[in-house]
Amino acid sequence: MRIIAGSAGGLHLDCPDGIARPMMDRVRGAVFSSLGEAVIGARTADLFAGSGAIGIEALSRGAQSCVFVDQNRKAADVVRKNLARARLSGTVRMQDVAKFLAQAAQDSFDLVFADPPFPLPKEDPAHPATLLSGDRLSYCVAPGGFFITELPQEPPQGNASWTLLRNRRYGQAWVAIYRRLPLE
Secondary structure (H helix, E strand, C coil): CECCCCCCCCCECCCCCCCCCCCCHHHHHHHHHHHHHHHCCCEEEEECCCCCHHHHHHHHCCCCEEEEECCCHHHHHHHHHHHHHHCCCCEEECCCHHHHHHHCCCCCEEEEEECCCCCCCCCCCCCHHHHHHCCHHHHHEEEEEEEEEEECCCCCCCCCCEEEEEEEEECCEEEEEEEECCCC
16 A cells, blocks of 8 residues: 655555555545545545545645544554654544544534445444434535545435535445535
C-alpha cells in the first residue's frame, strides 16, 4: 500500500496486521480523481483510519488538516508512524467513530472518509448507512462537503441531507460519494 500522489507520492505505508482492510490503491486513486480540487485546503476526517492511508493521501494532495479516528490502539500507533514517515501532520483520535461524531463541532469537515471493517453490523451507530440516515454526520460536514464511503453492498441512495453523486463497484466493494445538501 502506497501514497499515490502529492508531496508523499510513492511512499509505502505500514498496515496494522489483522485489524485493517485498507482501500486498494486503484480505488483510492479513483476516489481522489473524482474529488479533484475539492481536496485542496479541505478539512478532512478519516473514520476507521486503520493505516491512515486515506487521510494521508488527502494531506499529501493538499488538504489543510485531517483527523484520524480509530478505536484500536495498534491502528492509532500505525497512523502516527505513517504520518511521521510521510512528514505530514494530523490529529489521531483513539475513539469510537459514533462517539467522535457526536462530539464534533458543526461544519467541522469538508471531506469525511469512512472505510469501516466489512463485518461492521448495520445496526452499529457508526455504520455508514446509519450515519447517512442520522443527523450527526450532517451536523459536522459543511454544506457542500462530501462523505466518501466503502461498503460491501450497494450503497443507500441519498436523502434530505445527502445526494448520492457517484457509486461504483470495485471487486467485492462499493464506493460511494455523497454531497451534503445545504440546510433549508
